Amino acid sequence: MSVLATVADRRRTSASLVGVSLAYFMVLLDTTALAVAGPSLMSTLHTGVVGVGWATTSYTLALASTLVLGGSLADRFGHHRVFAWGVLGFGAASLACALAPTLVVLLVFRTLLGLFAAGIVPSSLGLITALYPEPRARGRAISAWAAISGAAMAIGPVLGGWLIAVAGWPAVFVVNAPLALIVLLLCRTRVAIPRRARALSWLPHLGLAATLAAATLAITQAGQRSWIPAVLSGLLALGLGYATAAADRTSRAPLIPGALRGNRAVWTAFGWGAAVNYALTTVLFALPLLLDTATGVTLLPMTLLVAVNPLITGRLVAAFGSLRPIRMGLTAFPAGLGLVAVAMADHDRPLLLGVGLLLCGLGVSWTLPALVGFAVDHAAAETVGSVGGILNATRQVGATLAAAVAGATLTQHAGASAAFPFVFAAAICALGLGQALVTR
Structure with a gap:
């Protein structure tokens, strides 16, 4: 193979990685940008906190319940094909959400968004595995994927707040359409992955x-x-x-392939993913409902780290393995949530809130890239699609339950009621830390 051909292949591989990462960025952006739209939704669609909660959970619920199916479809029909159709459908459903005249219609199209996202997420992990078959290169690629997609955490609340101020909450969904087109252009080169004729x-x-x-x-x-x-x-x-x-x-055709049923290491990673997403969604969902300030700016100590720190996490994984950053993250997260809980019980503690969010950002950015690599490294190659589906399904289950619990318990804006969601999330992360400490 000539040098020019090798360079061209590397450019196509890099373009595909950027496209796959932007697709996951788009999926996350839909949640994080909408997180600050609660007050706007309540005023324009004449709903309350519970209605806003269902606007979040309808998406995460559909995503969580069909991610395993998405992984199975990717294994059966091809990761690239399922990924492309998922991106196309996501862009179209986003425009439909922007045009929704009532809360009920919005919930219907939010559910469709979750279904299309379920085709994107597991197939994207399969594409990365095929693009970077060597473990070290794959670890760096997963870190880059986490950093690009994690930028949605930083950009989402700020961009969402600006869009809502300029054009109202529908603008949060309109932005997904051009993103979907860019992803399809970057990923137009088909990635060859052997299909497995799995029954459904x-x-x-x-x-x-x-x-x-x-x-x-x-x-x-x-x-x-x-x-x-x-x-x-x-x-x-x-x-x-x-x-x-x-x-x-x-x-x-069971939900869990036989090769994964007894794989304790992979199931441990699934549990960590659920705990981290529960804690992250608690922060993203509860703070906009509790604060009267510019929430997107307030969240920056956490969201900027989620965007930048995964690249450092990739180096930590390469140097020390996956477990050390996972343990570091599951130590930082409950500490940060505890500080946020104290700050929310007494709104006159902005410095305490900032430090707490900083620790939460370290918790997410140390943990998520490492546990993805941990799960993939401990799974058989033929189950990568299912691992991607189940891992993200358990994460979305955590997110769905977090939005439901926070929406159900935030009856007051101060004191124990405001602190409870964060304390509960900290306890869940502490349980994850206990499991990480005994894992070898």
Whole structure:
């Protein structure tokens, strides 16, 4: 192969990596930019905190319940094809969200956004694995992917706040359409990944979606102190969960491939992902509802680190392995959440809030890139698509539950009610740290 051909291949590989990263950036931007739109949504669509919560959870719920299916579809029909259709559908559904005249219509198209995002996320990890088969190069690529996509954390709240001020909350969705076109142009070169003729079974996937929806409804009803509907929804979630597990055991295409069922290391990474996303979503969802200031600027100590620090995390992983940055992140996150909780209980502590958000940013940026690499390194090559789907599904389950809990408990803007979501998230991260300390 000539030098020119090698350079051209590297440029195509780099362009594809940028495109894949921008696609995940787009998926995250949709959540982080909307996080500051709560007050605008409440005023224009005549809804309350619970309605804003459902605007968030309808997206994360659909994404969480279909990410495993997205990974299976990528393995079966091709990662590049599923990725491209997901990006195209995401851009179109975003424009539909911008035109939504009522909360109900917005929830319908937010759900569609989640479904298309479920095609993007697991296939993007599969594409990176194919583009960078060597572990060290793949680790650096995953860090770059995390840094570019993590920039959505920094840009999202600030950009969202500016767009909302200029044109209202619909502008948050319009920006996704040109981004989708740029991604399709960058990723126009097909990446060859062997397909696996896996069967698909729809019943377990539908059962998972129904279980998560019932659990979210139960949490929301409990927060409104509607105890009878909360208990009934909780019992329904338990029944649906049991039925889904039973259907999955007899399915010809189970949600969890056999090669992953006994893989303790990979499941540990899934748990870490759920804990980190729970904590991150708690901050992104709760702060805009509690603060009357420019939330996007307030979040910068956290979001800027999420955008920049993953590149350093990649070097840490290369030098010390994945576990050390995971432990560092799961130490920093609960400490930061504790400081945020104290600051929210007493609004006159901006310095304490800033330090807490800084520690939260270190927690996210140390943990997420490392645990992705940890999961991929401990999984068989033929299960990469499923690993990407399940890992992001568990992360979105954490995000969905966090939005539901925060929306249900934020009945006051000061004192214990304001601090509770952050304290609870800190406890969840502390449990993750305990598991990380005993993992070898």
